[in-house]
Amino acid sequence: MMATKPIASVVTGPAVSTVLPALLSRPYPAVMGILNVTPDSFSDGGQFIAPDQALAQARKLIADGADIIDIGAESTRPYGSQPVTAEAEMARLQPVLAEVIALGVPVSIDSMKSEVVAWALDQGAAIANDVWGLQRDAGMAAVVAARGVPVIIMHNRESADPAIDIMQDIAAFFERSLEIAASAGIAPDKIVLDPGIGFGKTQEQSMTALARLSELDTFRLPVLVGASRKRFISTVVPSEPQQRIGGSLAAHLIAARNGARIIRAHDVAETVQALRVAAAIEGQQ
Numbered sequence: 001m002m003a004t005k006p007i008a009s010v011v012t013g014p015a016v017s018t019v020l021p022a023l024l025s026r027p028y029p030a031v032m033g034i035l036n037v038t039p040d041s042f043s044d045g046g047q048f049i050a051p052d053q054a055l056a057q058a059r060k061l062i063a064d065g066a067d068i069i070d071i072g073a074e075s076t077r078p079y080g081s082q083p084v085t086a087e088a089e090m091a092r093l094q095p096v097l098a099e100v101i102a103l104g105v106p107v108s109i110d111s112m113k114s115e116v117v118a119w120a121l122d123q124g125a126a127i128a129n130d131v132w133g134l135q136r137d138a139g140m141a142a143v144v145a146a147r148g149v150p151v152i153i154m155h156n157r158e159s160a161d162p163a164i165d166i167m168q169d170i171a172a173f174f175e176r177s178l179e180i181a182a183s184a185g186i187a188p189d190k191i192v193l194d195p196g197i198g199f200g201k202t203q204e205q206s207m208t209a210l211a212r213l214s215e216l217d218t219f220r221l222p223v224l225v226g227a228s229r230k231r232f233i234s235t236v237v238p239s240e241p242q243q244r245i246g247g248s249l250a251a252h253l254i255a256a257r258n259g260a261r262i263i264r265a266h267d268v269a270e271t272v273q274a275l276r277v278a279a280a281i282e283g284q285q
Contacts, residue, residue, distance in 0.1 A: 019106045019126045020150040020190065023067055024222055028279035029256050031272050032108065032264040033058075033066030034228065035100070037092045038075045051095035058100045065272035068127065069100055070264060071120075072110030076131045076199075086115040097123050108152070114139035121147050131199065132156050133177040134184075141184035152192045152224055153177045157200025166205040167212050170195050174219060192262060194224040197251075203232040210251055213258035226264030227251035228271075249274045 023030040037054050058069055073092035074084045089111060101107050101124040108127035109120035114137045117128045126149060133153040134141045144151045155170045174193055181191060193216060195209045206227070216223050233239060233247030245267050252263045256275055265271040 020192070020222075023106070024261050027283070028275045029260055030067040030262045031065060031268055031275065032068040032070045032224070032226075032262055033061030033064070033268045034226075034264060034266050035061065035069050035071045036075070037071065037073045037096060049092065051099075054096045055099050058096075058103055061268050062103055062105050064269035066105060066268045068106050068108050068262070069103075070108040070110050070129055071097065071100060071125075072129075073116075074111065074113075076110070076112065086113045089113065089116045090119055093120065097125070101125065112136050112140075114143045118143045118147075121149060126150070127152065130154065131196070133173060134180045135173075135177060141180050141186060144181075144190075145184040145186045148187075148190070150190045150192060151181070151186060152194050153181070154194035154199065155196040160200055160202045160205065162202045162205070166201055166208055167215050170209065170216070171218075174216075178219075188221065192222045192224050193219060194226065194264075197225060197227045198230040198232065203235045206230065206232040210254055210258070213255055213260065217259055222261040223259055224262040224264060225252065225255035225260040227255065228265040228267065245270055253278055 035054060035058055037049050039049055061069060071093065073089040075082070097120060106126040107124070108129045109117050109125040110129040110131070111117050111120070112130055112132050117130070117140065121128065121143070128140070128144050128149055129152040130140055131154045133155060134151070153174065155173045157169070178191070195213065195216065197206045197209060201209065210225070210227065213223065213225065228248045229241040229244040233244040233251070237247060239247070248265065248267065249270060252265065252271060253274055255263065256278065263271060263275065
């Protein structure tokens, strides 16, 4: 078992505290490149589980223009993923995390377990990415607050309910998460909201969340969108995950137009190009 440091053992340095403002200061959204060191992620499971392959992919994502590397060691896909222990997650991360961090781009740790997030932040990761929005692991908010790092709060549900207004559900979920964050002492300027495209939603609800994304402006917080290669794309044009680059770009351009400030993507070079060209064209209006 890997030992973890006590929650309050790390003092956050100024480099960490300025990560989010720097990412949000540009005229186009920042791009978060996905690095899955897992055997079963829906799109690239097993491709980067070997440390040398993971590090090569991290370098490629950065060369392609990624502003953040989001590294995860447990598949959180909403169908067919296998839960793993915190020890197993850290064992997958251990051989590669420090080297990815050393590449110089902010690293986000994608985990729903506070023990894993605490350990990764102690290694130098700069952002916590919780797919259960501080509502699954009771220790997560305390870990984030103690280290003063940005946190991505994602909407999620145990199962999809086609009868609900998904935007009302997302808003109610975020209100609960923000109460948890405030109680733990997480500063509002450290919070990013993620509507959780593909998580606990029907395919139609995922598209609704993208179409109505601007409704989240009421929270006055930056929004991240990760629609990359998601299954809803195949309901419009039948396709496998690797064939969904066009649909991913369409979804992300709409998300950017509707206010998203961070885009999480597998295909970083294409996403960066699309976002920057769209911003340049809109700048001519």
